[in-house]
Amino acid sequence: MREVIARHGLSASKALGQNFLFDEQLLNRIAAIPGSLDGKAVLEVGPGPGGLTRALLRVGARVTAIEMDRRCLPALAELGEAFPGQLKVVEGDALALDHGALMGEPFAVLSNLPYNVGTALFTRWLSGANWPPQWTSLTLMFQLEVAQRIVAQPGSGAYGRLAVLAQWRSSAKLAMKVHRSAFTPPPKVMSAIVHVVPGAMPEGVSPAVLERVTEAAFGQRRKMLRQSLKGVQGAIEALDSLGIDPTRRAETLSVADFVAVARILGSQVA
Structure with a gap:
């Protein structure tokens, strides 16, 4: 070469x-x-x-x-x-x-x-x-x-x-x-x-919705989720329904947690 x-x-x-x-x-x-x-x-x-x-x-x-x-x-x-x-x-x-x-x-x-x-x-x-x-x-x-x-x-x-x-x-x-x-x-x-x-595509999850959630959550990663996700309609309610403490920060949520939040938000839009 x-x-x-x-x-x-x-x-x-x-x-x-x-x-x-x-x-x-x-x-x-x-x-x-x-x-x-x-x-x-x-x-x-x-x-x-x-x-x-x-x-x-x-x-x-x-x-x-x-x-x-x-x-x-x-x-x-x-x-x-x-x-x-x-x-x-x-x-x-x-x-x-x-x-x-x-x-x-x-x-x-x-x-x-x-x-x-x-x-x-x-x-x-x-x-x-x-x-x-x-x-x-x-x-x-x-x-x-x-x-x-x-x-x-x-x-x-x-x-x-x-x-x-x-x-x-x-x-x-x-x-x-x-x-x-x-x-x-x-x-x-x-x-x-x-x-x-x-791998397998999780059912009921929109890539666009997941992108919106992660963009908001990690865009203000030093803040609690209740603050960083307040601009995403229904996100705080989704956290509550999943039993995720809204005082946590984005980096503590697993990939599966984000997928679960996106699935709930997607079903609301649908």
């Missing part, structure tokens, strides 16, 4: 949130996290010069890679020639594209996400009204702090909206920590791989 970068005169763009990975052993470990990908469709966002892409192609994945940095396209084209029929490169902004339409079939997502769009893409994949989603798993690189927020448990300082979003109808685990020295250039912080698999 260092030879590829040198040959094409590439360097990581700070503006695009790029940090390149060269360690083939590490990249192979990342590609193995979801299990066998032989013959399976994979979506990769921000492949850059193609380090992870190469690892995915080696295990037989059919990769669709979305890249908005035109400088990287020639290096990716070389990869496509080396693995005929396995790689499709789409130039564009992943936030502006319809991933389901682009893939046209069930797909796994594996990506060393650009830091500046990682959380936005993650929440988009998790927020869809249609469930189960078209994606079969998400294996994503984040800053360690963000990864810890995704897998956080109630009562911890990292627990918040992101944890509820990731866990209310999916299972999320921190699969691997990655030292900053593994990247070029090294970021200022540690990174981690999060692996998410969709």
Whole structure:
């Protein structure tokens, strides 16, 4: 990969949130996290010069890679020639594209996400009204702090909206920590791989209602629920009916508690 970068005169763009990975052993470990990908469709966002892409192609994945940095396209084209029929490169902004339409079939997502769009893409994949989603798993690189927020448990300082979003109808685990020295250039912080698999959709719960409740509750997380949720019609009454003390704070409620509140509020609207 260092030879590829040198040959094409590439360097990581700070503006695009790029940090390149060269360690083939590490990249192979990342590609193995979801299990066998032989013959399976994979979506990769921000492949850059193609380090992870190469690892995915080696295990037989059919990769669709979305890249908005035109400088990287020639290096990716070389990869496509080396693995005929396995790689499709789409130039564009992943936030502006319809991933389901682009893939046209069930797909796994594996990506060393650009830091500046990682959380936005993650929440988009998790927020869809249609469930189960078209994606079969998400294996994503984040800053360690963000990864810890995704897998956080109630009562911890990292627990918040992101944890509820990731866990209310999916299972999320921190699969691997990655030292900053593994990247070029090294970021200022540690990174981690999060692996998410969709689960069963709780009955009678609207994603939009759950989002509204968690946004209000964690938007004022230092306040008691009776204060933070007072703007959500029926929320305090829902807490009372569930036996949840309104003097508690948001971080003390479990994911199941938030789901139960959203279910009651949804039934009232219906």
